Amino acid sequence: MFQAATIKQIAEALSISPSTVSRALRNSHEISAETKKRVIEYAKKINYQSNPIAVSLRNRRSNSIGVLVADVANSFFSQTINGIESIAYEAGYHVIITQSHDSYEREVINIGHLANRSVDGILISMSSHTTDYRHITQLHERGLPIVFFDRIIEEIQTFKVTTDNFKSAYEATALLIEKGFKKIGHLANAPQLSITVERLQGYLSALADHHIEFDERLIKYCHEGGRSQLEIEEALNHFLSDSIGAEALFIASDRLSTVTMRILNNDPDKAEKLMIIGFSNSDVIDILSPRISYIRQSAFEMGQIAAQMLIKLIESKYPVYEFETRLLEGQLHWRGNPKG
């Protein structure tokens, strides 16, 4: 491998000590203008770049932050990552991205690796199969800055940012009711996720406020969160069965929405029977067939806020004990009949 220039080389070339070079480069007042000039010029000449690994070792700071998401190939998360990156970059941090693929084991391994990799802090969106939080509480107790976004948990006191899922779900459900639908199915994500609970509550609350009796058969959890198409097909058949007869459907996540849409696209009979609203950040959700009304989350902004929170934690000189949970507004887009 190639040999990068070091402070020692500069020191030797100019017959001064490494400390002087270091101070000159950092523009210390203890160094004469003359010496500074010589050092800076020579450093530029040999294209000196400080070795970030050495700096990290010395400063016990890596200037990098870790991110855990379920999957980067998911519009919502990739947009979030864009937001994280935009802030991190500005602040001089590198971003190390890992994926849990919604597996608890991978979450544990990845978070362990990140902490071990000496990241200065971690941004976490929980895997849908996680119910044991010890791998995170351990790190948190040891003082590692952690911020949760999107899929947050109650159990750990720190900064969090997510969509106002209750409100968005409420609005979506209420809108369906106002449009005249009464039998509204709810295709929910894995039940242990915060977003699942919040969205379910929004749904239930809207029903209650509009005096629609709650029918538990109208709720179906997807434990595989859309990774299994079969799971969703069964749920749809269930909703559309004669005994249930759902007229509309509120879908609680990105992936569930697109998988549902694929099934309906292949089965126009079903598609005609259902008015659909779903969460989705796909950039082509508005040109899918059949039509789907959708709730779009402020993913980019969520990433930005999460990154800002984390960097604030990392750079705080004193331990932080006051935390905030930010809720971002989702945007509801009504698109009318499936057949348009």
Added chain:
Amino acid sequence: MFQAATIKQIAEALSISPSTVSRALRNSHEISAETKKRVIEYAKKINYQSNPIAVSLRNRRSNSIGVLVADVANSFFSQTINGIESIAYEAGYHVIITQSHDSYEREVINIGHLANRSVDGILISMSSHTTDYRHITQLHERGLPIVFFDRIIEEIQTFKVTTDNFKSAYEATALLIEKGFKKIGHLANAPQLSITVERLQGYLSALADHHIEFDERLIKYCHEGGRSQLEIEEALNHFLSDSIGAEALFIASDRLSTVTMRILNNDPDKAEKLMIIGFSNSDVIDILSPRISYIRQSAFEMGQIAAQMLIKLIESKYPVYEFETRLLEGQLHWRGNPKG
């Protein structure tokens, strides 16, 4: 911040030297079974984890690889990243992802940061606005392992992996011709990209083989690659103008495809006039309206191969002078009439 356990602490606690601890943990034959056992037990007890930054400094290896893509919020790239990650993870490398957003300046800055960050190698998919390769050749000459994927360049001798763009473009165009279309527009990406040139040649070659006269007005380059919807609207209007009268369209990239689809979705008159085939790795491309036939690249596999190539370069004990350029097959999916 929390204090991680170190080798020194173990050494002190067991009244042995740090070197002995290090060797014991690495299972050196020079250490007695007895000592090994004591060290390993105590290390486990205090949850010792080696500090990767110190190891990096010592070994001049960071066990991380850098990736440069245009945009993670793009199905093709996010799938590629998934492939890269799967291999890198197995081999013990971390992945640092950066985005050029198709800007030359950001590409230069990001690649500089990655190299400076002491990654052990870099995976690059060129930004569409890059014509000057000095920032890369410099690193390459200094011995930094580099592998190109997707958007590759001729100028640097190394491993490369991309789709057989010529073949896929040829097949797509030939298929349109066989279906009876003669006036086939080609919506091309930025002209300086390898993939643009290869796809254009496939298109031209198919026309020639089928004895269709080439009309240069049927080719439109999109210098903004879909970042500007206006650019594409103008191109479509051009293709559909009376004097041109295109009957079909071959679209050369993911983003161009989806933006075109949005325009056509909003303008059914236009949509009816055009049979469309486009490159796309969107997971919902098959349920868009209007219908679009598409070429899907083996993105995940491309990421895997690129990562394998890079790791091979990194871990090679001798300089490598024999390089390979792998071409992966694209998959053509015919979906018939727009109105289906």
Added chain:
DNA sequence: TACATTTTCGGCAACGATTGCGTAGTTTTA
């Protein structure tokens, strides 16, 4: 028993950058 060999381990130095402390040499102040 005497010597050679092997096993087991400690000490030192280095990776590259940073920084507290010390100290010549110079200038300012009383």
Added chain:
DNA sequence: TAAAACTACGCAATCGTTGCCGAAAATGTA
């Protein structure tokens, strides 16, 4: 004119780990 203050720089330690060399102890051989 001597004391004080300041300027400009070097020394050495530090971060955690590991390669190299050598030394002591254990073992083997004659």
